[in-house]
Amino acid sequence: MKKLQKELEFKIQEALEKSKDKDKMLFHQNKLMAMGEMMENIAHQWRQPLAQINSSVLLIDDMLHEDNHMTDEIDERLLEIESLTKYLSKTIDDFRGFIDKDKEKKTFYLGEIIKKSVYIIHGSIKKNNIDLSFNIDNDFKYYGYEGELQQVLVIIFNNAKDVLVERGIKNPKIRVNIVIENSEVVIKISDNAGGIDKKDIDRIFEPYFSTKHKTQGTGLGLYIAKKIIEDSLGGNLSVNNTNDGACFEIAL
Numbered sequence: 001m002k003k004l005q006k007e008l009e010f011k012i013q014e015a016l017e018k019s020k021d022k023d024k025m026l027f028h029q030n031k032l033m034a035m036g037e038m039m040e041n042i043a044h045q046w047r048q049p050l051a052q053i054n055s056s057v058l059l060i061d062d063m064l065h066e067d068n069h070m071t072d073e074i075d076e077r078l079l080e081i082e083s084l085t086k087y088l089s090k091t092i093d094d095f096r097g098f099i100d101k102d103k104e105k106k107t108f109y110l111g112e113i114i115k116k117s118v119y120i121i122h123g124s125i126k127k128n129n130i131d132l133s134f135n136i137d138n139d140f141k142y143y144g145y146e147g148e149l150q151q152v153l154v155i156i157f158n159n160a161k162d163v164l165v166e167r168g169i170k171n172p173k174i175r176v177n178i179v180i181e182n183s184e185v186v187i188k189i190s191d192n193a194g195g196i197d198k199k200d201i202d203r204i205f206e207p208y209f210s211t212k213h214k215t216q217g218t219g220l221g222l223y224i225a226k227k228i229i230e231d232s233l234g235g236n237l238s239v240n241n242t243n244d245g246a247c248f249e250i251a252l
Contacts, residue, residue, distance in 0.1 A: 111139075
């Protein structure tokens with residue numbers, strides 16, 4: 001009887017565990033469906049305005065050339081607007097692709113995607129006189145999701161830029177290195193903004209946690225970056241303090 005009772009208890013426990021797993025799976029599937037619907041709505045709402053902005057930029061470009069009022073600075077600004085609208089449009093596709101099981105990987109050069117990411121925010125980098133330098137081997141290749149990695153890089157670059165500006169750092173700097181560590185390719189992005197407070201560093205990737213003023217962000221950027229790197233790209237995103245700032249490391 002005792003043996004039968006133990007077997008029965010074991011089977012009940014096993015059935016409960018299976019039921020919990022099914023509930024978790026259903027919850028995850030429902031969450032993905034909700035995210036998919038949300039992204040479809042965003043795509044629908046943003047596509048037309050972004051297309052109209054691009055059309056307006058092209059029209060302004062033509063008018064300025066016809067009237068001989070075009071300057072190098074204006075031309076650069078118009079190209080920047082066009083690049084940013086294309087990036088926003090592509091961001092929608094990338095986030096939709098993040099929850100798409102049928103998305104395809106491709107081989108790309110890490111140096112190129114890093115420089116593309118920097119170009120997205122180069123206006124802010126230039127405006128705030130931030131010294132941005134690279135120590136990267138252009139031959140490094142990676143097989144994965146290019147758009148998703150670019151999203152993460154833009155988030156980290158933006159984060160470094162915001163901290164440097166917010167703290168009023170003299171001679172602000174951002175450094176980018178690619179190294180091989182333990183058979184992994186590691187992208188290191190460091191700044192000289194003084195680092196992350198010890199009481200905050202363990203929470204920096206938590207959702208809705210932010211050291212910035214509430215008007216400057218939601219605290220989701222680094223959380224999303226970590227989810228993309230670890231859940232979609234199978235890598236690791238970490239941060240540590242250096243002698244003069246913080247260093248984010250993306251191990252792929």
